[in-house]
Amino acid sequence: MTVARATRVQREGSPWTGLWAVVAKEMADHLSSTRMHILEALIALTAIGTVYSAASAIRSVASLEPKFLFLKLFTVAQEPFPSFVDFLGFLVPLIAIALAFDAVNSEFNQHTLARVLSQPIYRDALLMGKFLAGLFTQFVIYAAIWLLIFGLGVIQLGVPPTGEEVGRALWLLVATVFYGGVWMAVALLFSVRFRQPATAALASIALWLFFTVFWGMIATSMASLIAPIRVGLPEELLAQARWQLALRRVAPGQLYAEILVALLRPEVRSLSIVLPFQLEGAILGQPLPLSQSVLLIWPHLTGLIAATLVLFALAYILFQRQEVRA
Amino acid sequence: MAKKDAVIETRDLTKVYNGLVAVDRLNLRVYEGEVYGLLGPNGSGKTTTILMLLGLTEPTAGSVQVVGWDPRRYPLRVKAQVGYIPDRVGFYDDLTAWENLMYTAKLNGIPRREAYRRVDEALAWVGLSEVAHRPVRTFSRGMRQRLGVADVLIKRPRVIIMDEPTQGLDPESAREFLDLIRTLKKEGKTILLASHLLHQVQAVCDRVGLFHKGKKALEGTVEELGREVLGTSHYVIVEVEPDARHLVEPLRGLKYVQDVEVLDDRTLWVKSLRDVRPEVATAVVQHGSRLLRLDVELPSLDDIYTHYFQTAAEGVS
Structure with a gap:
């Protein structure tokens, strides 16, 4: 039997029809689900605890360093509490994975996919809607936490934040949403790939653990393989350090950590290796203006956004090719 | 019978999955206002055919027209007029029946006020008004199936496609469901029904098409099929x-x-x-x-079916 290939046909109608209906429904689900309530409570408690202890630490030294008190709320750690940003590094991926690991496979398992796709929408709208809803939900959660921290700060420190501090906090918010976006896209990809939500969740967490725990070690050993130190020349040491940093930056967590440093500590002037001669004439300890700090994190931020988009695109392609019938 | 316009028409429709022919040069015509039954054992290509009619699966070859549009090129227009109740229709368990239907209304772009009206109407029509605000989790199989009908009614479709609608229902629910189908027919809807539960199909279908290995082996009223297969009507x-x-x-x-x-x-x-x-x-x-x-x-479809597949099997061996 010969079967003539059907010619590819251009589809008519916008792929975004129904997108906002999906976004609204998914956001309502996220914001009312028990899973998210638990995580929200967790992050709120973390924020309150760390900020409270940071504030008391700051008050004792505030007269010595009166600058950027609100940013210190994020970074100052007082025993036994780590700082809030230390927590963010793993709470954000956790929230992001929780938002997306069952996005598509639960539709299969509940037999809702065929019914929803038989409505006058394209698949694009469904996946995009789920993704956007996740990003918006993260934005809402973090914005609430940021406001909570600032509110606590005003009460505890007794001074209002400066415009510069608010600006830095807003950039941090954007970076946090996209750091979450990377992990959400990973979870979404696995939710398309694996039919069992538990498998998708575990795969996402495994990947995250790999990057947080093992990637640093792997980067170090790979750097010494690629650029070995034979005689101990400074050039060799420098080359290896550069390789090591470049490899480490493959991990989203590393990029995010560097963003945190640059935004929350204005006196940081570079995120790369700085040689002594490059510091000639610099007045150390002077803070950079916000625009310069943003310039510093720009490659990191675009890196996170690009990773989010690439991973989402993979999930998208996989989803488009999937058959509707289970 | 004067032939009315075909609402569903396929010509040499073919679907090949990984070298396996699921649907083989299918020519199907379903006319306005009739109830057409797609019959066949599991795996005979019924669901694949339905998915192609809705533009949810790309045909390998052949052409399709549903309510006058090609679902490959105009899937949104087709899906706006065709309601589909899939095999084991599913709803979001944590949402109420009402919320589930409102979501469907929104996906169809129906304005809010109109949506409220249609959802209430549809729930009343299938007799689920009382439980409208209960989560679907608490619904029985029969209630879900009726909610599936309410769900397609939201868009006021011309055509309703049902895949194995009575499978897994207890006899009482199945009978109620068949009554719903009859009422839908009276309201002028065209209905395409895929099933392997023959006596139920026989009870509601005007015409049936018998599927066998991706091909439409026989077609006609139950009486005609009886004459053709059993030689008796x-x-x-x-x-x-x-x-x-x-x-x-x-x-x-x-x-x-x-x-x-x-x-x-x-x-x-x-x-x-x-x-x-x-x-x-x-x-x-x-x-x-x-x-x-x-x-x-009248000879039951069961007799016809059994006889046909026995003959087909003997023909092969």
Whole structure:
């Protein structure tokens, strides 16, 4: 039997029809689900605890360093509490994975996919809607936490934040949403790939653990393989350090950590290796203006956004090719 | 019957999955206002056909037109007018029936106020108004299936496609569901029904198409299929006094009668191409017997189906 290939046909109608209906429904689900309530409570408690202890630490030294008190709320750690940003590094991926690991496979398992796709929408709208809803939900959660921290700060420190501090906090918010976006896209990809939500969740967490725990070690050993130190020349040491940093930056967590440093500590002037001669004439300890700090994190931020988009695109392609019938 | 416009029309529709032919050069025409049954064992290509009609799966070859549009090129227009109740229809368990239907309304771009009205109407229509605000988690299989009907009614479709709608329902729910289908037909909807539960399909379908290995093997009304496959379209049952045996020969001689079988001393079974009850009655009286019972039965789709697939299997071996 010969079967003539059907010619590819251009589809008519916008792929975004129904997108906002999906976004609204998914956001309502996220914001009312028990899973998210638990995580929200967790992050709120973390924020309150760390900020409270940071504030008391700051008050004792505030007269010595009166600058950027609100940013210190994020970074100052007082025993036994780590700082809030230390927590963010793993709470954000956790929230992001929780938002997306069952996005598509639960539709299969509940037999809702065929019914929803038989409505006058394209698949694009469904996946995009789920993704956007996740990003918006993260934005809402973090914005609430940021406001909570600032509110606590005003009460505890007794001074209002400066415009510069608010600006830095807003950039941090954007970076946090996209750091979450990377992990959400990973979870979404696995939710398309694996039919069992538990498998998708575990795969996402495994990947995250790999990057947080093992990637640093792997980067170090790979750097010494690629650029070995034979005689101990400074050039060799420098080359290896550069390789090591470049490899480490493959991990989203590393990029995010560097963003945190640059935004929350204005006196940081570079995120790369700085040689002594490059510091000639610099007045150390002077803070950079916000625009310069943003310039510093720009490659990191675009890196996170690009990773989010690439991973989402993979999930998208996989989803488009999937058959509707289970 | 005057032929109305075809709402669903396929020409040489073919789907190949990884080298396996799921649907093989299917030519299907379903007319406005009729209930058409797609029959066939599992894996005979019914669901694949449906998915192609909705533009949810790309055909490998051939052409499709549904409500006048090609679902490959205009899937949104097709899906706006065609309601689909999938096999084991699912809803979001944590949402209420009302919320689930509102989501459907929003996906269809129906304005909020109109949506409220349609959702309430649809829930009332299937008799689920009382439980509208209960989570779907608490619903029985039959209630979910009825919610599936409410769900497609939201968009006021011209065509409703149902995949195995009565599978897994208890007899009472299944009967209720078939009543719903009849009411939908009265309201002028065109319905395409895929099933392997024959007696149920027989009860509601105007025409049926018998699927076998991706091909449409037979098509027509149940009566026509009976004539084609079994060579018989009516069974007349005659009960007489005092003895029926002497009537066998005279009845065999009647026009349209193909065979007469003796069931017991007083009962005969007449296979014929028409409803021959008047002729049989006359013959019984002429031969001096007393007529106790006279009944006609159409051959069940089950008989046709079993017979067809037996023959098909023998043909292969």
